Amino acid sequence: QVQLVESGGGLVQPGGSLRLSCAASGIAFSIFGMAWYRQATGKHRESVARVAPGGSITTYADSVKGRFTVSRDNAKNTVYLQMNSLKPEDTAVYYCNIATMTDDYWGQGTQVTVSS
Numbered sequence: 001q002v003q004l005v006e007s008g009g010g011l012v013q014p015g016g017s018l019r020l021s022c023a024a025s026g027i028a029f030s031i032f033g034m035a036w037y038r039q040a041t042g043k044h045r046e047s048v049a050r051v052a053p054g055g056s057i058t059t060y061a062d063s064v065k066g067r068f069t070v071s072r073d074n075a076k077n078t079v080y081l082q083m084n085s086l087k088p089e090d091t092a093v094y095y096c097n098i099a100t101m102t103d104d105y106w107g108q109g110t111q112v113t114v115s116s
Contacts, residue, residue: 002026009110020081022096030074038092086114
């Protein structure tokens with residue numbers, strides 16, 4: 001059974017930082033790309049960042065480029081999202097995702113709230 005468990009969310013002031021983690025189990029983690037998505041209240045879920053299986057290739061949404069960094073530790077089956085210079089518009093539930101050839105797996109999400 002595949003499980004993805006996010007952690008690290010919370011309340012932070014504008015300009016602050018958070019580091020999200022997503023621990024995976026039940027899947028050959030190192031052979032799949034990983035992604036972070038977010039969904040703000042009343043909006044569609046959107047892709048934030050992606051990292052290739054080896055970790056060397058990353059892509060970002062334009063809205064987070066230069067502020068967010070995605071990375072992974074295949075030895076720990078964990079993917080990270082370092083979020084710096086946070087803005088109120090970054091407020092959302094953040095989800096990690098693995099998409100295989102046949103299935104799409106999601107974590108339960110972690111709330112990030114950016115507010116003064």
